[in-house]
Amino acid sequence: MLEGCVGWPPETADRYRKLGLWEGRTLGDELRRWALAHQDRVALVAGERRVSYRELDAWVDRVAAGLRARGIGRDDRIVVQLPNVPEFVVLCFALYRLGALPVFALPAHRANEITYLCRHAEAVAYVVADTHHGFDYRPLAEAVRAEVPSVREVFVVGDPGPFTPFEALSAASGTPADAGDARGGPDSGDVAFFLLSGGTTALPKLIPRTHDDYAYQTRVSAEICEVDETCVYLAVLPLPFNFTWGCPGVLGVLGAGGRVVLATGTGPEECFALIESERVTLTSVVPTIAHLWLDGREWIERDLSSLRTLQIGSAKLHPEVARRIEPAFGCALQQVFGMAEGLLCVTRSTDDPETVMTTQGRPISPEDELRVVDPQGRAVPVGGTGELLTRGPYTLRGYYRAPEHNATAFDEEGFYRTGDLVRLTDGGGVVVEGRVKDVIVRGGDKVSATEVERHVSAHPKVEQAAVIPVADPVLGERVCACVIPAADGAPSLKELKLFLSSRGVADFKLPERLVLRESFPLTGLGKVDKKRLRADVAGSRG
């Protein structure tokens, strides 16, 4: 196991292997098998570009050789921040083959997040696109390079500016990536890559996912979603989301010989046009996008009859909205409750309609263990609400390089404390009732209140800050900063936003409401009572 990672206990790992859950193949080997099985079928579609399985496999080998020629190999960390382009898929599989480890950053991340990720992971390289949605990543890369000396190389998809073009990596026709190198190839039990946690902490945590565990998750979720060669998956959400990458997502669909179509935006106009022209059968979105698409259905005339399943997850889907999906899109709704940490729950096509409308599904693996506990850690009777704890064959046992946090994020038996408040139904379904963790779910984006508080508190006009969610009809929740001003005057919302942006904080984390207070309600232990503060703010206008 890589330094800083926590593995499964050996006897548990043995059991998962004996049960045939972990098949002992790396993700890089998996692509080789898929390419042999599906040869000239189209694997990826991006605009006018179509890449067959055979081409994809060969492209991955060339990029792996190019990376290796630049000294990148086993256990090296590489921060990947790319939009939904074929290069994302190619790069990740190239790294999987080398045993080098992609760290999945979101396109929306800025200097604050990227600098931290590069530093924490001691990344040797950083990969970006030239520009995306009007943002130029090259100055960001220069800032990151200046801050983090471990970052030796920056590769750019598109116009490289002062950096190395991504294209240069595949220029040389080298030996196949799995021909071996001094450091050897990866083992299926090794960490394959890092996902980012939705985070309750001041800084995001890195989630190590192994080849075995991720291959299992994607294979099983593809089976449950009835993914086969005829599947055409539209990747709408960013590829670095676990939802898009592997639930079943890109990997699950490629594993079944299907086709992955990359969308560049989430809007109904673009996505409906792609669904029509590519005859998309499956896609996955967050409830906010589902809302926009429901509205779009009223005025955009497109043939969406190819759609079989619309997966919705990442934030609570209310039953009223759930009921509108099938009539509006003429396809089945699948609710998905998942987390980058592992556990994945989905509703099944065989579930009765009520279950599909009102639950967030049940676990994909018979080996997933779920416990619902009260604040004292005692089991709550079935039907009661409590915090969800879980462990299983694809749920992490520890965050990367985070022993202190791990001591509280997991219990003595290795169960991960999800921070979600749930209730289990008789049928084994999970209903999400709320959360105990200090996170704001804005659309599908997770914002750590603690992280935003840290930045807001640094403003000279802020004495103390508490960040809370406020309800929003479109996004579900928005970020609200409650501030006790310093003696010499209060900041405006605009000032705060500019201040946070200047600190390199990603846009989706910026407060959209500011509430000024002389004091905050406190709990018996003297901490800010956010429950009362939220109720206060919800009941007031400013």
Ligand code: OOB
């Ligand atoms: C997905 O993953 P993350 O890591 O961005 O966020 C996980 C958290 C969960 O702990 C829960 O609080 C919330 O997002 N969540 C939901 C939900 N699905 C996720 N809350 C209510 N209802 C749902 N259906 O968000 C994610 C990962 C894989 C698949 C789908 C979503």
